[in-house]
Amino acid sequence: MKRINILIPLLVLCLLLCACTAQSTQTGSSTADTETESSTYLIYGLDADLSSIVTKDYVPEDGSDPADMQPEDLISGLLSALATTTPDLSFIYPIRDFSVNSYVFDEDAGSLTIDFDHGYADQNALTEVLARAAIVETMCQVPGVLKVSFSVEGEPLKDSRGNLVGEMTKDGFISSSTNEINSAEKVELTLYFANSAGDQLVPTYRTTYYNTNIALERLITEQLIQGPNIDTVGPTLNPQTKVLSVTTRDGVCYVNLDEAFLTDPYNVTDQVAVYSLVNSLCELSSVTKVQISVNGSTSYTFMDTLPLSTVFEENDRIVEQEEISAGEADTASTADAAD
Numbered sequence: 001m002k003r004i005n006i007l008i009p010l011l012v013l014c015l016l017l018c019a020c021t022a023q024s025t026q027t028g029s030s031t032a033d034t035e036t037e038s039s040t041y042l043i044y045g046l047d048a049d050l051s052s053i054v055t056k057d058y059v060p061e062d063g064s065d066p067a068d069m070q071p072e073d074l075i076s077g078l079l080s081a082l083a084t085t086t087p088d089l090s091f092i093y094p095i096r097d098f099s100v101n102s103y104v105f106d107e108d109a110g111s112l113t114i115d116f117d118h119g120y121a122d123q124n125a126l127t128e129v130l131a132r133a134a135i136v137e138t139m140c141q142v143p144g145v146l147k148v149s150f151s152v153e154g155e156p157l158k159d160s161r162g163n164l165v166g167e168m169t170k171d172g173f174i175s176s177s178t179n180e181i182n183s184a185e186k187v188e189l190t191l192y193f194a195n196s197a198g199d200q201l202v203p204t205y206r207t208t209y210y211n212t213n214i215a216l217e218r219l220i221t222e223q224l225i226q227g228p229n230i231d232t233v234g235p236t237l238n239p240q241t242k243v244l245s246v247t248t249r250d251g252v253c254y255v256n257l258d259e260a261f262l263t264d265p266y267n268v269t270d271q272v273a274v275y276s277l278v279n280s281l282c283e284l285s286s287v288t289k290v291q292i293s294v295n296g297s298t299s300y301t302f303m304d305t306l307p308l309s310t311v312f313e314e315n316d317r318i319v320e321q322e323e324i325s326a327g328e329a330d331t332a333s334t335a336d337a338a339d
Contacts, residue, residue: 110146
């Protein structure tokens with residue numbers, strides 16, 4: 001009997017100790033979960049070379065936790081942080097040399113519209129794209145902000161080609177795997193435009209920066225549609241042409257354009273128009289042939305003479321022998337191609 005009386009208190013004590021240990025473990029687990037769930041808000045900016053996106057932690061001026069802030073207060077705080085004027089050689093804040101006029105947050109639609117002053121339009125094309133990406137990525141951290149649109153002095157933002165930019169999301173700029181926009185790179189392109197008679201091609205050389213998210217094949221196609229930057233050669237493709245897709249497989253570049261491609265407003269031959277694209281793409285080591293389609297179909301005939309069912313190869317016979325000198329190189333302003 002005495003032995004049983006001793007065992008019962010010991011058993012009760014063990015149970016109490018186990019309960020305390022379990023409670024301690026549970027409390028520790030809760031603390032760890034809280035630390036895991038706490039989020040850090042970032043400010044996205046440009047690196048010193050203005051060529052890629054970098055980040056730093058967002059710390060509100062009053063030291064409060066951004067996670068505890070209301071969306072309106074967080075929007076205002078982040079916009080102010082994006083316009084920080086404190087010098088930092090390694091981090092360039094994206095709102096500089098221009099300012100925010102106003103913003104409107106539509107919580108129901110999940111949209112944020114930011115209006116900038118006229119200084120926004122004075123940025124060069126590449127810097128504007130990177131700054132735009134930094135601002136959008138920063139603001140899309142705000143709970144409820146799913147998309148962002150810009151305006152300048154009340155007018156909706158347009159890209160360097162005059163197209164409306166519209167609503168933007170972070171996925172339109174930032175790689176989900178690295179949370180960084182790819183760096184811009186400098187590239188020299190060989191683009192073939194028309195001679196003064198419109199019956200032969202002339203190679204020109206264009207140096208530009210481009211966002212490496214864009215394939216070089218697409219960059220070349222868009223630059224050709226944009227036309228030359230010098231007066232000694234002429235355009236070859238309808239500037240209204242839209243690029244639907246460009247892919248390369250096994251040395252064949254598949255270029256899918258809209259129907260505007262079929263209408264050539266310039267006084268050039270059918271071969272000059274088509275081979276300006278083909279020869280320019282074949283300058284890439286990865287391309288040996290080009291297949292052109294319109295709205296996904298190769299059943300069309302260009303200018304009633306060249307069937308698009310043809311898989312085109314480079315045509316040197318249509319190229320003038322005398323090349324443009326280095327002094328007349330067709331140099332692009334940095335980066336219409338970055339959009």
